[in-house]
Amino acid sequence: MTRRLLPRFVRKRYAVQFALAVGLVTLAIAAVGGYSYLHANEVIGDETRDDLVTNAEIQAQNLDEWLTRMEVQMRSISESAAFQSGDDRDINLYLWSVVERDRDIDAAYYIDTRNETVLTSTGSASVASAESVTTYYGRREFTALAQQSHGDVVVSDPFRPSEGAAPVVLFATTIPDRPNRAVIAVANLRDISETHLHDIDAGRFVVVDGAGTVVLAEDESRLLETDALDTTRYDAASGFVPGQSLAGSSTEVGFARMETHDWVVTSRVPTGEAYALRTDILTQILATLFVVGAGAALLAVTIGRDTVDAVRTLGSNARELTDGNLDVSIDRDREDEFGDLYEAFDVMRVSLRDQILEAERAREEAEAARGVAWAEKEASERRRRHLERTAEAYGEVMRACADGDLAERIEPDEESEAMAEVARSFNEMMADVQERNEQLRTVSNVLSHDLRNPLNVAVGRAELLADETESDHVEPLVESLDRIDAIIDDALVLALQRRVEDTLPVALSDAARRAWGHVETGDATLVVEENARFAADPDLAAHVFENLFRNSVEHGDPDGVTVTVGALCDAPGFYVEDDGPGIPEADRASVLEPGYTTNRAGGGTGFGLPIVLQVADAHGWDLALCESATGGARFELSGVEHVGGGADDAVSLV
16 A cells, blocks of 8 residues: 555666665654754753752862861860860870871961960971961961851961962861960861862862852862852852853853852863763764665665565565464475575474474473572562661661660561571670660769769868877878779779770870879889880870889889889880889789789789779780899780880989
8 A cells, every 4th residue: 555655656666665765764864863962962961060060069068068077176176185274285295186187287376366476386387387377367367367266166268378388278266264265277278179179070170269269179270369250150059150261261160159168169171071972972873874874775786676575475484484374385496595595494384393382392391480480589589688678777776786875676587587596696685785884884973973972071071080189090091091092093994995096195204204103102213214105095094104103012122113114125015114023924814803912901902903904905005914134023015006206314213
């Protein structure tokens, strides 16, 4: 019917029909290609704009998180024990540790806002020295920045402290309960750009402030330059600015405003690179049309009516065979390649007759096997998904317990006895841990409050009694009460169940001398061989030295024992040794057990050396007990993190 619609000269000429068919196919392919190009152009444009805006929003969120972290860090610095103490040396050490630990802070200043002076500072002088910052910014404006914070954190405008110095921004806040005192941190905008601006494909991030000044950029030469794009284009929280002429070329710009500060993050990609895929698609479509046209011309030359008729006949025979008519007549009169193909079809027809039943049986068996396999696969997949969900739920509870929520429990899995047993065992273990933790907290509260308060009253009463009455019983009474107070301190240290995370640089010589002054040493002598510096909790480190000194004095020569402190030669750490009688090798494990003492009559509690072991474990140190060169006791603490310092001449205290 379709052929009758064609002109007669077309119906009578196979070549014309073939050319018409190929032409229509080519036209249809061209139409589809054109539509695909237009659609792809629209999709690529939308995706490019969305990607630029999304990249800018993600980068803005990252910078918001960075500014928030800096504000939290500044509050933490101002509220630290070092600043509350007011000790300039402790403050300098603490500022040094902050600059060393936080890569986003290059320098820090402790200032007197009333006198407009810098009390102490630390950090990279190449970035911003105290003199260059205060000279550029103005001492009055420099201190006013801190004064206006009123307990909050204030961020300065970006500036370059001096010619050749890196561009910086200041974070300032006052010190709580310390009038006219403030701390200011300096952030290097060049380093912040390298650290916090993440690369995007074929583009760059540029961050500008409300005045249009470049604050952060991957190209450091642009820092503190006026941006070529007018800030009035940023008229929303986020958006897209198309086809801007920047640096001599057309550029697509996505932007997003930051929430924590008046900065705008822009993601910029050259227009040619942003829409490069659109050009590639057009080239591929044109190449496809060319290949289709060339192929159609080749087919028109090589394929004739005879070939089409032969194929049509074979197609008709194949359909008959497909429909199950194995008696169809297949012509074998042709002597060319099609004749061989006809003969092959006839052989296939006969073969199919023999194989059809076998194929049916095989198909039925395959269907049955596939059904069994599919059922088993579904069951296995269901079990796998269930185990994954169960394991994930178990993991969430375990992570919550590890983070300190000891009340969390696992719901036992009803489908897996093994997983249910894991849940029950874990719940029993956490119940025991929670009970023991509550017991330990109760004991600690009783020791630190319920017992210490009446003890303080008893000490006060005993001192009043000593003033009012002359009795031989008063002095032993006071000594006993002081001993009880020391036992409470020891017990609280023994209750330490955490690992020390926050440390400060501690000088070995200073810590040893300070602890020596807190111990009744009599005629004993202290020798410090080397003044190394190591990272530790100063209060806990003091317990180590005090208990080791007390152990040497209590068990040493009554006429005076010599105690030596120094750094280890073959490992990071330090040692404490004496020239006393030493500790027998058979007793070295026992002396580290709580309650073990050979001086019970003299008031020994057996807590001293266990406290040393407990503090060492909390710091991650290793404690070894051996013999000194003079036969006395030697305690070695290794795995200690050194933070600098050098050897001084040996110092003796009697």
